[in-house]
Amino acid sequence: MLGTFSEGIQEHGITESVSNNEIISLVPNPFVFQCKNCRVIVGDSFQWVTNNEKLNLITLQALTEIVEVSAILMISKSLEDPGSAFYVLSCKSCKTVLGRKYITTLCKLDSLRGLYSLDASSIESYQLGTSLQDGERPSLENLPTLSSLHLQQLKMEQVILSFNERITDLEEDLAMLEDLAF
Ligand SMILES: [Zn+2]
Known part of the structure; x- marks a missing residue:
């Protein structure tokens, strides 16, 4: 789904501020x-x-x-x-x-x-996805700190803002194309 969205953006020649790989790395494992x-x-x-x-x-x-x-x-x-x-x-x-x-x-x-x-x-x-290794059971010792969860929240906000910017750009492009068509 991200790929389809990204291709749509590239078709319109809009520069991406955050790449798909960066978005994936920003979204933490649950x-x-x-x-x-x-x-x-x-x-x-x-x-x-x-x-x-x-x-x-x-x-x-x-x-x-x-x-x-x-x-x-x-x-x-x-x-x-x-x-x-x-x-x-x-x-x-x-x-x-x-x-x-x-x-x-x-x-x-x-x-x-x-x-x-x-x-x-x-x-x-x-x-x-963080602690599985061959022959080992998942570690249960890595309780996320409140500050690390807050950091995740900030990252998610960054991703959402980035998507919002892209959508706004696309809407502006679309409006321009519609103006040209008429
Ligand atoms: Zn219990």
């Missing part, structure tokens, strides 16, 4: 997130929304069915999210507490509301 205690898979980076450094949370749009959402609404007394209401997320397999689903928050935590926030200290992760 991560799988696991319960740190029993290693069941609780989510993946396709669902990733944001990180919160202060609360040490990785926030995802959805989790696997192995994660249980508590029935009791809790109110936080922590200085980082005082008064916020949340449900506790835990691993159905081993009962480890994994994080929170915020229902109400302070304004500064709006981006977490209604989503599933995993405590980075309660999970392990594995990045697909």
Whole structure:
């Protein structure tokens, strides 16, 4: 699909600011997130929304069915999210507490509301394609840091901006061609 898009651009003689290979290298391999205690898979980076450094949370749009959402609404007394209401997320397999689903928050935590926030200290992760070697099992030690996930977000934004620029250029070219035709 990238190739077809790129060929379309080249047909119109538009200089590419980012090559397809560069785009592929900018898109990180996906991560799988696991319960740190029993290693069941609780989510993946396709669902990733944001990180919160202060609360040490990785926030995802959805989790696997192995994660249980508590029935009791809790109110936080922590200085980082005082008064916020949340449900506790835990691993159905081993009962480890994994994080929170915020229902109400302070304004500064709006981006977490209604989503599933995993405590980075309660999970392990594995990045697909990074640790497989002949005769070895995948390493589970390489939990992505919050800053590395933030870096990935910035790279993805760069890719999206690049595509946006290309589309804008194509639209301008098309408008010019239509003007010439009439
Ligand atoms: Zn578990």
